[in-house]
Amino acid sequence: MKLYQSRVLHNLDQFRCNPGYNLNLMRDHEGMFIMWKVLEYFQPKSVLEIGFGCGQTIGLIVDALGDNCKRIVSVDLKHNRTNFENLFPEHCVEFIEIDSKTLQLCEQFDFIFIDGDHSYNGVSADIKTCLPLLHKNSILCMDDYYFDGIDSAIVEHLLTSDFVPFLYSYQQIYFHHKEHSAEDFLDNWLIVNSENFINHSLKNYHGVNVLYGHLHNIMFIKDIEIFKLGLKFFNQ
Numbered sequence: 001m002k003l004y005q006s007r008v009l010h011n012l013d014q015f016r017c018n019p020g021y022n023l024n025l026m027r028d029h030e031g032m033f034i035m036w037k038v039l040e041y042f043q044p045k046s047v048l049e050i051g052f053g054c055g056q057t058i059g060l061i062v063d064a065l066g067d068n069c070k071r072i073v074s075v076d077l078k079h080n081r082t083n084f085e086n087l088f089p090e091h092c093v094e095f096i097e098i099d100s101k102t103l104q105l106c107e108q109f110d111f112i113f114i115d116g117d118h119s120y121n122g123v124s125a126d127i128k129t130c131l132p133l134l135h136k137n138s139i140l141c142m143d144d145y146y147f148d149g150i151d152s153a154i155v156e157h158l159l160t161s162d163f164v165p166f167l168y169s170y171q172q173i174y175f176h177h178k179e180h181s182a183e184d185f186l187d188n189w190l191i192v193n194s195e196n197f198i199n200h201s202l203k204n205y206h207g208v209n210v211l212y213g214h215l216h217n218i219m220f221i222k223d224i225e226i227f228k229l230g231l232k233f234f235n236q
Contacts, residue, residue, distance in 0.1 A: 027060065029224070034169045051115035075103055118144060200212070
């Protein structure tokens with residue numbers, strides 16, 4: 001499936017739950033596009049999400065990976081999943097309704113997305129919980145990394161770990177294990193498969209050069225219909 005075919009993209013009104021963000025969405029156009037590309041390339045077979053929100057992110061994951069993903073776990077204090085389950089009646093997501101600080105899992109995941117408590121203590125706890133759940137080929141995505149508490153937690157707990165940042169956008173930053181190579185994805189595949197949508201440049205992130213991607217057409221950012229038409233025209 002391509003992003004232009006995503007059920008989430010064509011039902012965005014059902015996922016408008018955060019007035020603090022562009023379009024009142026947890027994922028803006030840029031965030032959706034770049035996350036889709038990461039999922040499309042790395043094809044994780046197991047996913048852990050911390051922070052369900054309105055279900056937009058987990059919906060994108062279900063659409064992007066389809067039957068190739070064998071296990072999806074979403075953790076939140078409460079999942080308001082009526083809209084999600086109406087759109088994805090066939091989903092195989094396991095919903096765990098607890099405070100993520102008390103999460104205890106003994107398995108590892110190919111892709112982990114952290115978007116829970118945005119305080120320093122909350123994010124620190126989530127990172128500490130999730131690091132043992134990652135393996136050398138896992139991808140970790142941190143949402144809203146520019147928030148002070150999240151930024152401080154990343155610097156203290158992630159940049160001193162075996163996981164290093166390799167890609168970021170306005171809203172998300174992605175990490176992989178230092179023994180895992182993302183060179184083909186960054187230097188070849190991503191550029192070829194996003195050239196009509198994303199500008200790429202190297203930027204310094206706390207002393208590390210990381211590829212920064214952002215939508216280069218202002219209409220893609222402001223107008224969802226133009227964005228969807230562009231995706232369909234370029235088969236994205």
